[in-house]
Amino acid sequence: MDYAVLFAQFSQAHAQHGWPRQRLLHACLRAAIRSGTLGAGTRLLATRQLASDLGVSRNTVLYAYEQLATEGYVQPDRRGTRVADVAVARPAARTRPAQPPPTLSRRSQTAEPLPEAHLMGAFVPGVPSLVDFPLPAWQRLMDRAWRATSTVQLNYGGPAGQPLLREAIAEHLRASRGVVCEARQVFVTDGTQSSLDLCAHAFADAGDTVWLENPGYRGALTAFKAAELRVHGIPVDVDGMAPSADDWRQHAPKLVYATPSHQYPLGSVLNLPRRLALIAQAQAAGALLIEDDYDSEFRHDGPPLAAMQGLLPDAPVLYLGTFSKTMFPALRIGFIVVPQNLVAPLERLVTQSVPRGRAADQLALAEFLRSGQFATHLRRMRRLYRQRRDALHSALEKYLGGVAQVYGGSAGMHLALGLDASIPDVLVSAQALQKGIVAHPLSAHAVGDSGPVWNGLMLGYAQVPAEQMDAAVKKLAAIVRKQG
Structure with missing residues (x-):
């Protein structure tokens, strides 16, 4: 056994973890034992010899051997250290016919894979410039929030979010996006995907039709399929979503999902005539519009268009927003603004199913918004x-x-x-x-x-x-x- 080659290959395959050498060597030897590469009864090299071969300290090897012994993978004796007979677990003999291994539900198997959001660099979409976020200022706000946190706030929070944050979000949306709302209409979520899941289950039944832009956001497609909704694609052109009269007649929707401010993925902006028409047609059809105001904060050419939610009185719009793009994705805070008539029923639903926490994060964000630092x-x-x-x-x-x-x-x-x-x-x-x-x-x-x-x-x-x-x-x- 060439331990140097074994260790080098394992180290290269797991370099992304950034493990210290002690842990890396322990994991390498354990994997070799579990796979049978180091079979039961095999004598491991003496600690001094292995340390010399691998170019590591003897303490690193001692740690790995001691940890393996504690876990039962090896047994020390007077002649050194050998791989234990019980190192590789073997399943018990079956007395019944073999069954297929467990797998995901049929519903889950139809879910669309999402892009690798954790990747960085050129040209990853949807991730802001994290190095340009004012982290020291945010850390000060978090410290202040934690100092002000009471023991009561360590418990589950209100299912709609911290009242201070709901009010701060409502103030921000009224001033910057023309959204007509009160704080009670704002429901804090764990991000856009969480908002979509909630909308799909709260406002439609299995088998109902939902419209999705084509091409469209795969996260929305995943949420709607998981809720067992019937998805109908609506073509998108350079002016945004373009449903036809046949779409309204033959595929009447319960929900309509749109990204009017910057269509995902084409980037087109839904023009004002189409916005007004979509609202009017949704009202006539008894449908709810899910307005995902994706990238609305970053308008580069011309004045920003107001959100659809505030264009007409009593517009049937569920307005979705997130701080993942404007601040940083790990914050995991988004929100839904619902029409007045849906506040009470949604409150009853989320009270039963969506307990909230992370009070300090929400209070820090409320101050970030109200202090002007966010703007x-x-x-x-x-x-x-x-x-x-x-x-x-x-x-x-x-x-x-x-x-x-x-x-x-x-x-x-x-x-x-x-x-x-x-x-x-x-x-x-x-x-x-x-x-x-x-x-x-x-x-x-x-x-x-x-x-x-x-x-x-x-x-x-x-x-x-x-x-x-x-x-x-x-x-x-x-x-x-x-x-x-």
Whole structure:
């Protein structure tokens, strides 16, 4: 057994964990024993010899051997240390016919995979520039919130969220988005996905029809399928969601999901005539609109359009927002603003099923909003993202002009790059990932078989400094042109 090769291979495969060498060696030997690579009765090298072979301290080897002995994988004796006979557990003999192994429910198996949101760099969509978040200021607010936290607040919180945060969110939305609401209409959630799950289960029954933009957000598709709703895709063009008269007649919806401020993934902005028409038609059909105000805070060209929720009195709109894009994803705080007539029934539902916690986080966020620090941060990030958007657009024109079409640059943190049908976006995306570039294929966001299939890439620019944009696009362009 070449322990040096074994340790090197294991270390390389688990480098992302950042484990210290003691833990790494222990895990390596345990894995080798469990897999049978080090069989029962095998004598391990003496601690001094193994330390010399691996270039580690003897204490590192002693720790690993002692831990393995404590767990029962090895047995020390006068001649050294040998692998125990019981190191690899064996299943008991079956007395009944073998059954298939447990698996996910049929409902869960239809869920769409979500993009790797934990990835960083070019061109990951939906993740803000985390290095530019004012972390010291936030830490001070968190310290203050914890000092002000009482023992009562360590218990489960109100299911709709901390009253101070609900009021701060309502004030912010009234001033910045034209949302007509009171604090009692604001329900705090664990983010947009949590909001979508709640909407899908609270406001529709299994078998009801829900409309989803095509191409559309796969997180919404997952939530609706998990609630056993019938999903109908509505085509999207450069002016946003475009339902036809036939859609309203033949596929009457209970819920309509839309991202009007910056459509995901194409980036188009739903124009005012379509917004008003969608509200009026939903009222006539008895449907609820789920307005996911994705990227509304980052409008780069022209004045921002007010949220659909406040355009008409008593608009049947469930307004969704999150602080994952404006602040940082790990905060896990989002919200739903519901119509007045739905406040009481939703309160009864969430009281039974959604206990809240993390009072300190919510109180710190309330102060961040009310103190003006949130507005200051947004202004700074708008300038930064506009510069990065311009740099990306310029680089795309430079390296892919005439080959690709850019969409959705007027707002948000990503552009959509349309490719010719002869250039398969899935293949380009896979090859780009091998080069360290994340560029999600637009075709993967298709919903059903309605409307044209968009072929292209999503390019998030929030995490790429303007001065690095040219080099990143040049690398991506080489992959695209190779397929053309």
